[in-house]
Amino acid sequence: MDKVSTLRREINEYCAAHADTTQAGRYARYFTEGYDAWGLMGNKHALWTEMEPEWIERYGGIGLRGFLKLGEMLFRDGKYEEGALAIRFVKHFREEIDAKALDGLAKWFAAGIANWAHTDVLCGEILAPLLEGGRIELDALASWREAQYKYQRRAVPVAMLGLLKTKTSARPLLEFLRPLMMDAEKVVQQGLGWFLRETWKKQPKPVEAFLLEWKDRAPRVIFQYATEKMTPDARARFRRART
DSSP states (O other), X not given: OOHHHHHXXXXXXXXXXXXXXXXXXXXGGGOTTOOOOOSOOSTTSHIIIIIHHHHHHHHGGGHHHHHHHHHHHHHXXXXXXXXXXXXXXXXXXXXXXXXXXXXXXXXXXXXXXXXXXXXXXXXIIIIHHHHHHTSSOGGGGGGGGGOXXXXXXXXXXXXXXXXXXXXXXXXXXXXXXXXXXXXXXXXXXXXXXXXXXXXXXXXXXXXXXXXXXXXXXXXXXXXHHHTTTSXXXXXXXXXXXXX
């Protein structure tokens, strides 16, 4: 058995041996599409404080490529904590990720990323910092806008939040999001609205012009999130025209 498969087995066995069904049910209400967990969440749990660094020390030699493959396996297994571990492992190799390595991350969505939490942590801990630091260019995510998997599409605007920490103009970012503005999936719409709201805080004029352009076509969930911090009078400008 190769080292990647051995580590996968160790993780499975550790989690199964320490499973807590009572704890597993505590977070289920936050996941409308289902939540399959071992019940090992919490930053003070030994899974994170002892086992993660131990596994990194013993298996670090498999490198980024090995941990990307491991992540594909763990997400296919479907347990929440195992997916979270995959993200934490790859974070150790974040500065090695380039546009080519994104193909390995994209496979995680096909394997089983199926909730907002894994998506948003992957973006916040890995993709957004890479965009912010210029390690990858935004065009590297262009194909993700048409991806089969809704959480992969959601990852585009959520990852782009990292660019708001730079001096990037809002206009090219808004143009990049056009292919997603009619997306039928609520989780994608929420991600778009989140990005637009945060961009509006920094550069309101281009965002408002963009929202006005789409207000009679795009899903209302986008506007619900995008205009959340506006005054009632300002929000009224973006109501859909009566027909």
